[in-house]
Amino acid sequence: MGASLPPKEANLFKLIVKSYETKQYKKGLKAADAILKKFPEHGETLSMKGLTLNCMDRKADAYELVRRGLKNDLKSHVCWHVYGLLYRSDREYREAIKCYRNALRIDPDNIEILRDLSLLQAQMRDLSGFVETRQQLLTLKPNHRMNWIGFAVAHHLNSNGSKAIEILEAYEGTLEDDYPPDNERCEHGEMLLYKISLLEEYGFLERALEELYKKDAKIVDKLAYKEQQVSLLAKLRRFEEGEKIYRSLLSMIPDNYRYYEGLQKCLGLYSENGRYSPEEVDRLDVLYKSLRTQYNWSSAVKRIPLDFLQGEKFREAADGYIRPLLTKGVPSLFSDLSPLYDLPDKADILEQLILQLKDSICTTGGFPGSATKEPPSTLMWTLFLLAQHYDRRGQYDLGLVKIDEAIEHTPTVIDLYSVKGRILKHAGDLAAAAAMADEARSMDLADRFINSECVKRMLQADQVGLAEKTAVLFTKDGDQHNNLHDMQCMWYELASGESYFRQGDLGRALKKFLAVEKHYADMTEDQFDFHSYCLRKMTLRAYVEMLKFQDRLHSHAYFHKAAAGAIRCYIRLYDSPSKSTTEEDEEMSRLPPSQKKKLRQKQRKAEARAKKEAEDKNEEESSAGISKTGKRQHAKPVDLDPHGEKLLQVEDPLAEGTKYLKLLQKNSSECLETHLLSFELNMRKQRILLALQALKQLLKLDGDNPDSHRSLIRFFHKVSSFTTPVTDSEKLVWSVLEAERSSLSQLHEKSLIEANKSFLEKHKDSLMHRAAVAEMLYVLEPGKKPEAIKLIEDSTNNLVSIKGALGPVKEWKLNDCIAVHKLLGTVLVDPNAASRWKARCAAYFPFSTYFEGLCSSAISGSVNHKICNALENGGMNHQEAKSGVSPLNGNIETFKDLTI
Structure with a gap:
């Protein structure tokens, strides 16, 4: 580097390089200017000056100098290397790789350039090139450990594990018997574990186990050693030895669920789907009872049996698991039990159990069959658990009653307010949920989690301004946007x-x-x-x-x-x-070409001027921003487009x-939404075959989904409206469509109207399927709009009775009902039907603000509270409340008067 310069300037050039490496950029610039004063066209100095300026955020000047330097000295590997570093700093990795390759044509054995090139090849997953570069580095410097390891890893990433193992063994052959020294034991042990994991990955199991035992003394990480050992033993089906290792691991970490799973596999008692025969359940029960005596402080050993036990045994195990956690007051108990609710039978047993515990505490002050009196907090945590239970089962009114009882019992526990907000959110009252979350937040202003949950509730209620003000409480210097983005x-x-x-x-x-x-x-x-x-x-x-x-x-x-x-x-x-965009386009289209060009130039200049002003302001703030410690503070970047x-x-x-x-x-690709979006985009772009491809994926993933049915009918209805094909390409597309239509089971020898009816017969009990059929009926036959609306209105909300529950659970989901209401109002365009649907759903979802239910915050607080109490106590039903007549007081006006 700098070889063409006289000795004095050559030493200055070395100073530039050293200053760049030590981040003394001003010193490096001073040296560069001293050289350029005598040799203004020296390419390598120009390049290094540009690289230094790039580190000082002067990118435009940097690129100009580096390109000028390269132009003056195209045969300098330094100029090409610097150009590559400049591209790399801007994440232009492919361009940087080109620059490095040009540098290597000039200086093929430059280790620095080869190392930089190998990093970029690994980043861009150019694995064959990565192998080639690492091999060249190893050839040039074989006494460097990193070159051996890098070459092995390159082959591993390039799916050539056997070669990687050979390289690692060749490297070990270069080491002395007493290697490694004490300061390298950990690193060498990691290398050995990596080699053994490679042997395991590529099926050399016996060899891997032999190697593991052989290198036992040199592996420092004994936990990883045991885990690797038991993994190999399990794959070799040496289950007796594996069982001993797993029990040894459990004695070290008795709450590791993976160890219990591995132990079950070694004993032949593991099922991927969680289903076991009665005999296997008995054996598992015996196993975990014995483990419980050894690790009675472990939570996992008590929780895992709840997954496989059934009936009375499940009830006993759940009882034993829940009681101590209620006494301790563990807020996360319900989260732990939540997966069990996927099995209705277990959910029923849990409900009976929790109710029994609650009743016993209320009457005797202790748990059933126990002479010990529980502390007062146990009742509160039991009500807390019961409220979450009802929320999980969709019985929001009961959940709110229980959480209110818990709050009345102990009004200072923040978790109660958080859970109440969660129940209100699930019930559809987003504004009340946000208010309740804010109340919880105000009880502990130093808790970031509660603050974050409050912000989330506010955003769900579309209270964006309030959410921003709340989020800013936990950001640096009150700068909400930049800090949240940086984090x-x-x-x-x-x-x-x-x-x-x-x-x-x-x-x-x-x-x-x-x-x-x-x-x-x-x-x-x-x-x-x-x-x-x-x-x-x-x-x-x-x-x-x-x-x-x-x-x-x-x-x-x-x-x-x-x-x-x-x-x-x-x-x-x-x-x-957007209206403004379309208006601008219309105005632009009226102008002659010469004026259009001038207007565009004017707009570009205005944007460039605004950007330059913002950058100048940034620089001014940066130069003025000196902290109390005397260090320069970086100015915060100005957002030139805050509203998007x-x-x-x-x-x-x-x-x-x-x-x-x-x-x-x-x-x-396995997500239904991906192909729905692909279908919508390609239909709008008139890419018929791509839309067909997306449709086929939808039908393959879930042909019974309402959105899949909509897409199917819409696609072939749209295609049928096309004119007769004329060109060869149109005829080819048409032939593909005909062939594909006949291959679809949903349309085989059926018209679209028949396919729509067939879909209805198959899913007549589902609200969303009926809504999809109604929408497609309207698309196919607009004159049958009343029939389409009747299809939706004839839907019934099947109330599912759950054993042990205090009331029926609704099958309809709130979000589905909202989607149907929007369908009636915007697609079928029938305000009367939408109004009827809204009134009907207000009865089913009394807490929903969208449907303005009687118990929601959309109704005034005092009336809302009294009516809800009457509804919960059975004094009036929803229809009476809606009509304004109640057996309690004759009419709703009298009821209002009573609340004043």
């Missing part, structure tokens, strides 16, 4: 994005959804530093797991929600573009939506 607080961004979408504010909704997408891009970027770190520190097993996790990163639920939300925004934007207005100014919303759809199709 990657995705639940907040998703909840606020969904709230904005419900309110029709697509700009802000898009801004929130795309912020979540940016977090996932940052997570992908964050793995970069680990490519060298993990090889150096020998955390190889964790490194490979991290890479596998990164490969499936976009299948995470939060990303799916954000991408689906963004696609829905773009679809709505396409269906009803620029995000709405896209020429083709569907093309933008397709970008995110491709990610969902790649990473969430």
Whole structure:
């Protein structure tokens, strides 16, 4: 580097490099300017100056200098390397790889460039190139441990495990017998465990076990050693030895559920679906009773039997499990029991048990059959558990009664208010739920979790302004947006994005959804530093797991929600573009071409000016921002588009939506919503074959889903309206459609009207299926709109009686009923039918603010409270309350007077 310079300037060039590495950027700039004063066109100095300026956030100047330097010295590997580093800092990895390859053509044995190239190849998953580069590094520097390990890992990632094992064994052959020294024992042990895990992964089980026993003394992590040992023994079906190891592991960590699962497998008592024969249940019961005597302080050993026990044995085990936790006052007890509610029989037993415990405490002051008096708090926690039980079973009125009793008993316990808010949310009163969560928050202003739950309830109630003010209480310097974004607080961004979408504010909704997408891009970027770190520190097993996790990163639920939300925004934007945008387009279309060009130039200049002013303001604040310690503070970036207005100014919303759809199709192909969004997008884009592909996936995943049925009927109804094909491509598409239609079982030898009727006969007891049939009947035969409405109104809410429950449980879901109401009002466009449906649902969901139920916060508080008490006590029914007549007092007006 700098070889073409005289000695004095060559030393200055070395100073530039050293200053860059030690982050003394001003010193490096001073040295660069001294060289350029004498040699203004020296390419390598120009490049290094540009690289230094890039670290000082002067990117435009940096690129200009680096390109100038490269132009002046195209045969310098330094210029190409620096250009690659510049691209790498901007995450332009493919361009950076091109620059590195050009540098290696000039200096093929440069270890620094090869190392940087290998990191980028691992980042971009260019695995064959990664293997090649690591091999070259090992050839150049075979005495470096990291080069051996990197070459092995490269082969492993490239699905060549046998070669990776050979390389690791060859590396071990270069070591002396007394290796490793004390300061490298942990790292060497990790390398050995990685090698054994490789042997296991590629089926060399006996060899892996032999290697494990042989290297026992050199492996420091004994817990990982035992886990690896028992995994190999189980796969080799040496269950007796495996059982001993699992019991040994349980003595170390008796609350690890995986160890219990492994022990059951070794004893032949494990089932993937959780179903066991009576004989297996008896054997499992004996096993866990014996384990309970050994680990009586373990929670897992008492909780696991509840999953497989049945009947009276389940009741006894549940009783023994619940009692001490109620006495201690464990708020998370219901969360622990919640999976058992998927089995109705167990839910019935739990209800009987909890009611029995509550009644016994109320009458005797203790649990049934116990002479010990319980503390007063036990009754409160029992009511707390019972309220959550009723909430889980959809009996919200009973849940609210019990939680109110608990609050009256002990009004200072915050968890009670949080759970009441949760019950109100499930019951449909989002405003009251937010108010109750805020009351819980005000009882402990230092609790971040309760504050976050309150913010979430407010966003669900579309109280975005209030939610922002509440969230700001736990952010640095009261800067809510920047801090929550920097902390990657995705639940907040998703909840606020969904709230904005419900309110029709697509700009802000898009801004929130795309912020979540940016977090996932940052997570992908964050793995970069680990490519060298993990090889150096020998955390190889964790490194490979991290890479596998990164490969499936976009299948995470939060990303799916954000991408689906963004696609829905773009679809709505396409269906009803913003008024301002359409007006601007119309005005633009009236102008002659010359004026259009001038106007666009003027707009671009105005945007550039605004951006420059914001950047200048940032720099001023940065230069002025000195902390009390004397350190310079970084200015907060200015958001040039706080309301997301620029995000709405896209020429083709569907093309933008397709970008995110491709990610969902790649990473969430098993999700029904992915293919529904694909169908909606492609139908609007007139991509008939792609829409057909999405439809086939919908029918394959769930052909009985109402949305799948809607898509099927809509697609072929739309296709039938097309004109006769003329061109060869149209004829080809038409022939494909005909062939596919005959292959679909739902339409085999049936018209669309017949298929719709057949779907109704199959699902006539389901509200949402009837609504889908009604909607499609209206699409196929608009004249039969009254019949379509009658189909919906003839639906009955089957009340399911549950053994032990104090009342019937509704089969209809609140969100389904809201969707049907919107269907009647906006699609079938019948305000009278929508009004009738609303009145009917108000009786079924009395706490729903959407339907303005009598017990909701939509009704004035005092009247609401009295009517609800009357309803709960059986003094009046919903129809009487709606009509204003009650056997209690004759009419509702008198009832109102009594509350004043």
